[in-house]
Amino acid sequence: MDTPRCDDLLLDNQVCFALYSTSLMLTKVYKPILQAVGLTYPQYLAMLVLWERDGITVGELSARLLTDPGSVTPLLKRLEGEGLITRTRSSADERVVELRLTDKGRELQQQAQAFPACIVEASGQSAEQLMALKDELVKLRSQLQQALPA
Template sequence: MNHPTPCAQLRLDNQLCFALYSTSLMMTKVYKPLLQELNLTYPQYLAMLVLWEGDGITVGELSQRLLTDPGSVTPLLKRLEGEGLLTRTRSSVDERVVELRLTDKGRALQQQAQAVPSCVLKATEQSIGELTALTKELVTLRNSLQKAV
């Protein structure tokens, strides 16, 4: 069977979206065994990172930080609560607002997680400076794309 030669702009390896997607898949694979030791999934780890930055936030604030909708983080938060890492309580000011607080176990997990970034850094075979520059570029790209949608 004769296949047409794709033009350069339609080649998979020339697609920024595929480079980002496939890199994200590989990054998640690097994190998986590290997070298994913490008994966390990657999305749970991201939620815990936000909570370790500032305890006592609302579900809405967490979902904003994670660039997702509150409904999609609720099952994740229920599992974290079931593991005893956080509590979810309705605000006394506004019953529609759910506040998140780390438990002692959730705060203690932060100490165990301290090793994760250095393991990931090693896996990237990049310097901290290179990764910091790349992160800034990706955040700029993300912000531009966010304006477009």
């Protein structure tokens, strides 16, 4: 028995699959670049946040990465083990863990300066095209966040 064809349900017609598969490819492009400096992609994202704003809390970091604090704790322990960050309990509230870059963590930022150009080159697009795409994706993400139930 033939199943009726519904173009709305074709994999290649799904925005979610285009985003998912592109994210997978982007992560694969990043992998050797980040391995050269001893980072995983999630660790790199955490370091980007810390390079932007050193001294934040685990809660602030997880909010910035749109994830829950429990999921970032293992990667933060690894970054601390590598000597890139320190984690200390807040003196004002010991439930709060503050994150600070070490000298080694700050030095890594210098190496990371070359990463965006590698991604631009791998994409075959201009930096301007990628920024326009990023802006559209941020708008989409924001709209989807608003559509979530409270």
